[in-house]
Every structure is written in structure tokens, then in C-alpha cells.
Amino acid sequence: MIEIRFHGRGGQGTVVASKILATSIFLDGKYSQSFPSFGVERRGAPVTAFLRVDEKPIRIRTEIYEPDHVVILDPLLVDQVPITNGLRREGIVTINSSMKPVEFTDKFKGFRVATVPASKIALKYHLGNSQSPIVNTAILGAVAKVLSIVTMENLVKAIKGDVPADPDNNASAAEEAYQRVTEVVQL
Numbered sequence: 001m002i003e004i005r006f007h008g009r010g011g012q013g014t015v016v017a018s019k020i021l022a023t024s025i026f027l028d029g030k031y032s033q034s035f036p037s038f039g040v041e042r043r044g045a046p047v048t049a050f051l052r053v054d055e056k057p058i059r060i061r062t063e064i065y066e067p068d069h070v071v072i073l074d075p076l077l078v079d080q081v082p083i084t085n086g087l088r089r090e091g092i093v094t095i096n097s098s099m100k101p102v103e104f105t106d107k108f109k110g111f112r113v114a115t116v117p118a119s120k121i122a123l124k125y126h127l128g129n130s131q132s133p134i135v136n137t138a139i140l141g142a143v144a145k146v147l148s149i150v151t152m153e154n155l156v157k158a159i160k161g162d163v164p165a166d167p168d169n170n171a172s173a174a175e176e177a178y179q180r181v182t183e184v185v186q187l
Contacts, residue, residue, distance in 0.1 A: 003052050006071045007046065018034040020163070031058050037049070050063060068090075074135075093112070113187055137163065137171070145181050
């Protein structure tokens, strides 16, 4: 089983990202389970979502405390939330950032890191605005390439079926992020 924890902010599409990835994984013929963790949420507040992937039915129904991978939609959360708590040493951190992975050595030493400029990509496709880009579909394109857990064909199909607005631009953002994500670097 592969377990992934998503960290983002309310309004960035963190929960929707987890749901879309679960749908695309299901379209690929695997089992998936997606769910959020909510407190008193508001736009801009930290949000966590979880995703499990397996070749057989998933029976466990708890939050993910020891994820295989972590996806970060808002790079500012790195200094505000314990992102790597429980992250397995062989896990990969995929982060929305224009920085190079090695620039995160002080934050993610010992982990593998990939970066993608998801905010810039989202703005290019008019997803959100400059104050609050909606980066969920862009980050999913990067996750598809970095983790190789889903085909781009089914990710695009899930995006076009699940996003509430502008499915074509959301799909284009995912496809561009797939191309622009950095190679995974061991820190």
C-alpha cells in the first residue's frame, strides 16, 4: 500500500487534489481511498488530505501518520506545519516551488525532494489569481511523474470529470507540471 499526505491551505484545492488523484488511480484499475482532515477551516488555513493506493481493497480507515510520500501545495507551510512527521526515509516530498530541491536541504535533509512551479503554472492557465493561485491540478501533474502511480491519460480524464470549473485549463496545467517537475534529489 502507498500512503500520501497532502499539505495545503483552504482555497488551494488540497482536498480536491486528493480526490482527483484517487479517481484517476481507480481509472487505472487500482484501489484508492481519499479523505480530508478538517478542523475549523477557513480560506487560507492549513488543510491536510490523505490518499491510499493499493492493488487490493483498502480496509484501514485512519489518518495517515507514517506516509510514504508528502505533497506540499503551499511552500510557506514548511515553516508552519511539521510536514515530515512520520515520513518514511525513502519517501519523496513533492513541493510547489520555483526553487531547486537542494535549496530545501535544511528543511528536508535525509529525504528525497522534487519541486515544481505549480503557482506559476496555475497563474499561466488563469487558475485562481495572483494572491491565491489554485495549484491543485498543477501539483497533480508533478505527482504523476514523480511517483509514477497513475497515467497522465487517466489523470487528465479525472481532472476533466471532477474539477468544478475550467477543466481544459486545469488539465493543461497538470500536463505542463508533468513536464516541468524537477528530477527527484536525495538531500
